[in-house]
Amino acid sequence: MKGTTKFYLRLILFISIISTLPIILVGTFSYIKASTALYDKVIEEKEQSINQITSNVEHILKTVDHSLTYFINSSFLNETLKAPMDAVQFQLYRQVKQELNHLQTFDTGVEDALLLSLEGNWIINNSGLFKVTTNEIQEDFGHYFELPFNSMWILENNNVELRQKYGIQDFSNYNVSLVKKLPQNYSNKNGLAIISIPSVNLAKFLSNDIETETLMILDNDFRIITHNNIALIGENFANEDFIANLIENKTESKGQFTTTIDNADYTVTYQKSNYNGWLYLSLISNDILKKETTPIGLFTLTVCLSVLFLSILLSWIGSRHLYRPINELLNSIMTSFKASPTTTKQTIDEFEFIHERIHHLAHENNELEGKLQGQIEQLKQLFITRLLDGHLSEEELKLKYLSYQYPEKWKRLCVISLQIDSLEETKYNNEQYDLLLFAINTIAEDVIPKENRLTPVLRRGVQITPYISNHESLEEYENAVDQIVNELQNKVKEVLEIPVSIGVSPPFTKLTEAREAYHESVEALKYRLKFGSESIIFAKDIGQGTTIKTYFPESIKNELFDVIKLGEREKVEQILHDLISNIFSKDLKVKQYEISLLRLLNDLIVLMQTLGVELEDFNDKKSLFDQLFELKSVNEIEEWFKRVIIVPLVTSLEERINSQYKNISDKIIHIIQQEYDSDVSLESIAERLHYNPNYLSSIFRKETNISFSEYLSMYRLNMAKKWLVESDLSIKDIAEKFHYNNSQNFIRSFKKKEGLTPGKYRELHSNKKLD
Template sequence: MNEACWQEVDMKNHRINYFKKLVLFCICIGIVPVITLGYFSYAKSSALLLEKANRSNAEMVEQARLRFEQKLKMVDNTQTQFISSSAVNMAMDKKLDSDNYLLYEELIQSIYRLQTYEFGLSEVYLANLNQDWILDSAGRRTFAQHSLSGSFMEYAAVRKASFWTTLKSPLFEESNPLKWNMVLVKKIPINSIRPLGLLVAVLPSVELNKMVPQRSEPGDFYVLDDKQQVIAAGNPEQVGLNLSNDPFTVRIEQDNLEANQFQLDIHNEPYSITYRKSNYNDWIYVTKVHIEDITKESRAIGWVTVAICLGLLALILVLSLQGSRKLYLPIRKLYDIVLKSPEMPNLSAKSDELYWIERRMKVLLGNEAHMTQQLRDFFVHKLLQGAVSVSEISDRIHSRELDTWRQLRVVCLRIDTLEGSKYTEMDKDLLLFAINNMVGELAPARMRLNPVVINEFQVTILGSNTDLPDESKAETYALARNIQEAVRDFLKLPISIGISCLFTDPIDAPRAFQEAKEALAYGIRLGDESILFLEDMYDQSIPDYMTFPQQIVRELTDHIKLLNEKNAFHLLDEFMMVVTARNISHQEFQLYLLRLLSDLLRLYQDLGGNLQDIAPNEKSVINELFMLKSAKEIVVWFQSSMIKPIIVFIEKRRDIQYTRISDMVMDIIHREYSTALSLEICGIRLNYHPEYVGRVFRKETGFAFGDYLSRYRLHIAKQFLVETNMTVTEISEKLMYNKPQNFIRYFRKLEGVTPGQFRESFHAKNKEISS
């Protein structure tokens, strides 16, 4: 198969690829509404059925509660009437022996009447706690004879006058439904916390189950007591179960509501729970229905909906195929034209016809725009560097590639600092190109040439057709302010902008570029984020005969010598304020900085420092100083690189000198303690002022000169007392005391004993040790 055939096959594959997309798009337009409609109709019907089932369950629970409470209240009322009778109250004080036979018969008959079929009570007990008898349908028995006496005593201890509770009958097996009973306990007298007797009515759970509503729908029904134990249920076998740990009973306890409906997953199966709490006896009436049982009717509706949707989808598919063929015909013709282009790249089955049509057009337009942009940028670079001839400028003006502005300015932009930002020096080039793009968007194309990046500057040539310099200056300033704010907002960077003087001929652009950079240099005095016009920086017509502030520098060096860092920093700030406030050129400003640097280096050298320690390479130090971009940076540099290192050097040298002076004074005291020593004598020998010697000695030793001398003489006196037989008078004379009494008084003041007592005590201790 030749190349033309393969190309034809590829073209058909592309055509089929796009045709599929077109068909799929048309199908989706029809499918989405149909599926959406079917889904919402099914969801709505399911929701209505669920709502209906929940409402039915709620009504059933409420009806069951009313039916149960009606019967329970009837039992409660009859029992209340019985214990309010005179016979019951009279029996509380009787033993019911043969002497009270009539009362016994009356009570037995009343108990029989209470056990009517209507109430369904299996037994009624009348217990007398004080007289020790229990009366029921079987007759009279004592508490010791009755099997339920223990339960009755527990009921008596409950702090309620009337309550319902469960009773587990010992007469039946565990699986027998009759095993479980509900009992109504009433204390006699009524509302008595400490009763004389009890009336206990037993209602079997079988009777309660008769009142459970018969459900035609699937689901479970429970009646729970206050301990979540089943006392009645649709399934009698569940009576007696404790459901306190079941998920739905736990949720009911957490809700703490009188009635509610909710959905809950039990063993990974969804259920709908409906419950109602009784205010009468705290019983809970609950229905538990599986969600699938509720929504089974909606599934039939769902199948009908699916059938209708499938029919509609088949119709949409046929219409989509027919419509897509007609829509595809113009695309095929256009693609055939592009395919015949000799520059058409190899086709790929991953892309369709429109992709290649679009790609071909973008390549053509992009190449043209990119080349045009590069040519314009290259022209601006050449213009700023003085590599454009007058004839080339004229040709571009005639071809309207260069506008004929009446006034021109060069705007030069520089990043002040990256400190405090998230950028590093490695990002600087990218940041400059980002700023260059921002300038291209902010400055209208009609008033500028293409903005470019040259070294560490972003440069733009602005043009204006106004004849008023002030108006042109105002427009330029407004644009510079907008650029500065945009960079601050988007890049979080401070920038300074230098603006050249006006010029009219584009051939003067190199000179204007240098003027803009010189204007930026003046920003050192004004701080970050400055906008500087060169004509505002230095007016040569106003001479300023400023002399170097030598007095400030002299005071600065004096405070450095005195180790007063705070005042030294203050004088440095004052120096910078003086030199930045005057109308001097940038070259003069740099000369003043050099003189200050020279004075500080000379001070360091005069103090005995090695210049290699603070300035290893003098040229690099000067370059580092001139690279700083603001007065604040210059001040910080002088503080950290010059003043602080010099002060640290002086402090270290002073500490060494203090130690040497202190050691020399102590040596004099140790050698000449028996002579008339004084600070004046030491000062003369050491060639320092006595007050300075005393101050240094106190700082290094913590003692005044006289105090240290007296203590050392005392130390020598103790040696004389224990090592020689010299008398106290001889010792005091040797140690330069005027009178022995003065020596004895000083010795006693510091040691607490006289010299003689000290000697005797020492000799006595030696004798004890030797013996």
């Protein structure tokens, strides 16, 4: 042999495999069993390790949580939050400070504790007492009140300015803070209790060997709470690939899976805390996990390679004798095909050589036939397109029609136009519209026999099929067309599960009339606006009158515009539905429907301009009129008016009305707070603001949820309590300031609302100030 052929190599390889397969199988099985046992042992150790870390960390967190809960549930804390923490309450401050110090123990790692009173406007932490304003509380601590739970562990990035402002020591860039809203059992929160643990203090529970294993704890947003590489604390891992696996397995509280990070395989061991939802993770390279199995694999590989080498050697010697007859036959065949024996044997299998030659000749023949057939189909489609456009002369039409072997005889012709109604409630989207048309075109070719049609084509989003009939009578023709279009519609519904409508032109006999018939069938499709989805519309059944007398329900339109101005969204949608339904309930032509809809659109645009709503707020790539003309059904038209015009207009008006209401309520409250000690009334304010009193009353109640008189009485009561505690005014003087006829009326009113007389109230709060 002048060269080594593929079959010869396969023969050697086959014999080698047969002889060495048992050894390879036994060696592989032994290696897999041993390595699997070692691997499972290491994996189990990692699960136990992550479980131990979870237990240790949660022990610290629960200890801190229980201690803080015990503190905030103490009997004196609710009263403390209401206290102003003046100088006379120094003992109370010392008691609070002492309790906060008790919360900070060495074993828990707590570095700071903070108590905030929204009512007293003060903060107590390790650095002492700080008096703050309501605005400062909202700016510096307002985000805590927006937390979804009354008690919650969160990861915080240390705010340098905030820590300097309140004297908070800076132990770490990130803190793990337990935030509890106070009081715990009341919906109205007027305080906060915050315990902070530096994230680095939790890192001591993790292994420091970052070369072999990565350990971390993530919060619910997949931010790193702590890490055995503390430089990564605070990083967000939400976009990491292995996090996607955790999200998919969110029903599992713990487990393991394999992922790829930087082209390396890692085993991820995770456990989700039932206490606070934190995620405890261990990432370790599979190469490290499998390191102990390497010696077993090397030994098994050495044995297998040795046996394989011996088998190949023996196979090579025996195969030379077996291959001799095949080599002689191959040389004979290559000589017949005038191929180089040496080159052929070096590049191709011996038996494939014969198969390739025969297959090559058959493939070239099929390819030539396919190209010819594809070109004929394209030429047919071009012919039908030009026929429907009326671009063929009679001589050219006759010549090409016969060349494409279409039926030569017919009694009648018609054009069938099919269009998709809507894709809204189907499994498809608008991007697949053209693909669906191609599928429908194929279905039309299958449903309508070849001898009864010309080539179906697609034009401007419509599937067109010229239909050929040889029925003698008009009734037989009509029955045949009705049967074929119903079968076509049902087949599309069955296969593609989409609704379609079909328009059929009147019958004609000359091919030159195809252009007019095509336009009539497409025009018939427009009557879906009247007949609805999945209609079959024959052009002959549509009236051909030229008089256009439009109909428009002016009274319903006026009612619609009135509720739009009032911003009554639910009524707007119902009246719009009534208006559209009323228009299409009339027996009109498509042009008449279009004129009515254009009138409605134009009137809505005028209304927007009158109300000062900019048209640019509702812009699109296409004009409103173009969008309207593209709609195919009554439901689409109603939904388009609602989505594009009505809802944005009502929303804009609602925002304007709400802003006006808010401004009026603020003015009323300001007048009450400035003139509460005068004879202020809703009527006097209405006269000053130039509004009707009843209108102001409804606006004020809507914005504040209480009446004007209730708010005025409540504000005066609060000012009376303030004067009783902070001033030396007599009860009689206070009653006169609030225009009571006598002090007894004031005393009865005060006792009814507070449960005690003004004198008792003053005496009680004076004693508290002395204490």
